[in-house]
Amino acid sequence: MCTHATFAQQITEDIGKQLYPSISTLFAELLSLYQANGLHEDFNADTFFLLKSEFESLKNYETKLVFPSILKVFDSEATAELKPCLNIKELQSLTRKKEQLIVELLQTFIDENQMALSQQEHPICKLTNIFQEDFNTMKHKWHTMLDEWATNCSCFKAAQKCADTNA
Numbered sequence: 001m002c003t004h005a006t007f008a009q010q011i012t013e014d015i016g017k018q019l020y021p022s023i024s025t026l027f028a029e030l031l032s033l034y035q036a037n038g039l040h041e042d043f044n045a046d047t048f049f050l051l052k053s054e055f056e057s058l059k060n061y062e063t064k065l066v067f068p069s070i071l072k073v074f075d076s077e078a079t080a081e082l083k084p085c086l087n088i089k090e091l092q093s094l095t096r097k098k099e100q101l102i103v104e105l106l107q108t109f110i111d112e113n114q115m116a117l118s119q120q121e122h123p124i125c126k127l128t129n130i131f132q133e134d135f136n137t138m139k140h141k142w143h144t145m146l147d148e149w150a151t152n153c154s155c156f157k158a159a160q161k162c163a164d165t166n167a
Helices: 003-037 045-073 090-113 121-154 154-166
Strands: none
Touching: 003 045, 003 121, 045 090, 045 154, 090 121, 090 154, 121 154
16 A cells, blocks of 8 residues: 555545535534524625535535545555546646635635624634635645655556546
8 A cells, every 4th residue: 555545544534524514514504694694784695605605616526526536546455447547737726726716705705704703703703714724724735745646656656647648
């Protein structure tokens, strides 16, 4: 088994099973408040729903496609025909585009919700904090790790070579 397998398993679990569910929970809290008219009058539902939609899109893309594919690269028991051919740079590019859109929408969301952001316990404040701190930190760690694997890991190089050959 590739020495990177443990790190891959850990970071995909940290993001997919801890971070993303936490963010989804905060979106659900905000949605409940919105439906109960419990948010301030300046709350922009359009930005909220765009941000939520883009986050859900990223979450689904990564948890259903990217993470399982990355983990298969390290699966030493998989036969050659079951090993994925991954264009790592393309996966990262698509992910980074989604993340950049989320960052832009988050900034708009922050700008529109200054009133709620003064209240530390408000779900809007919690949501923006988790994106600005945990999300940004974990995604930076993820991309740094993928870049390193693409350069230094023979498993990743093989998957990329296979993708390049089949392109």
